[in-house]
Amino acid sequence: MSQLQRRPEPLEGYPYHLPDKPLPNGSYITYEDFLEWADEDTLAEWRDGRIEMSGPASRRHQEISGLLYEVFTTFVHIFDLGVVLQNPFQMKLPGKRGSDREPDLLFVAKANLSRLENGLVRGPADLVVEVVSPESEWRDRHDKFQEYAAGGVPEYWLIDPTQQQVQFYRLNDQAQYQNQTLDTADRYYSLALPNFWLKPTWLWRNPLPDSALVLKTVGGPAYEAYLARLFQNSEEL
Numbered sequence: 001m002s003q004l005q006r007r008p009e010p011l012e013g014y015p016y017h018l019p020d021k022p023l024p025n026g027s028y029i030t031y032e033d034f035l036e037w038a039d040e041d042t043l044a045e046w047r048d049g050r051i052e053m054s055g056p057a058s059r060r061h062q063e064i065s066g067l068l069y070e071v072f073t074t075f076v077h078i079f080d081l082g083v084v085l086q087n088p089f090q091m092k093l094p095g096k097r098g099s100d101r102e103p104d105l106l107f108v109a110k111a112n113l114s115r116l117e118n119g120l121v122r123g124p125a126d127l128v129v130e131v132v133s134p135e136s137e138w139r140d141r142h143d144k145f146q147e148y149a150a151g152g153v154p155e156y157w158l159i160d161p162t163q164q165q166v167q168f169y170r171l172n173d174q175a176q177y178q179n180q181t182l183d184t185a186d187r188y189y190s191l192a193l194p195n196f197w198l199k200p201t202w203l204w205r206n207p208l209p210d211s212a213l214v215l216k217t218v219g220g221p222a223y224e225a226y227l228a229r230l231f232q233n234s235e236e237l
Contacts, residue, residue: 070211090120093151105129127192
């Protein structure tokens with residue numbers, strides 16, 4: 001019995017989940033077999049014919065990804081830019097064998113919404129964000145870094161709460177990631193999300209800033225106008 005065929009012991013205080021169905025057999029597992037086996041609660045990814053289980057996320061990991069999800073979702077809605085999705089939504093990248101990843105956050109631009117299917121985006125998202133944990137560091141910095149570049153993800157953010165470091169990458173003309181620098185005010189301006197910018201130091205505050213304050217700072221008058229329209233046209237729930 002292989003390691004993957006052996007059900008791991010549940011982690012104390014963590015809702016570890018594996019489907020009731022047995023894992024597929026064989027040294028190479030097709031993507032179709034993986035989809036047949038996994039369900040929406042399974043913390044697993046498919047890479048080059050293998051199933052990779054993911055470890056539990058820390059509280060800080062969840063707080064940072066949660067803040068960015070709230071901010072991204074509202075910002076994208078205000079400017080009608082596309083769709084923001086979060087883990088465990090899958091991204092199936094092309095390649096000889098390909099990979100299926102579940103980024104912490106992904107953004108699909110309006111022009112590319114045809115890539116969305118039920119439960120996955122088939123092809124590269126326009127922006128992918130991974131929050132690094134000790135368990136995922138090699139995978140995020142090496143495996144996914146290479147896969148996302150080869151798969152055509154135009155913009156990749158790597159957020160490391162332990163090191164208090166954010167690396168922003170963009171694909172160049174040679175399909176390689178180039179690290180981007182901050183401006184003189186320590187802001188990063190996204191190319192995938194037009195007019196969106198972020199100060200990485202916001203992510204190290206404890207507690208984190210409220211999403212509404214971030215949106216007011218970044219969105220400016222457009223966010224204020226959005227709130228005015230929202231409350232003016234709101235109906236009772």
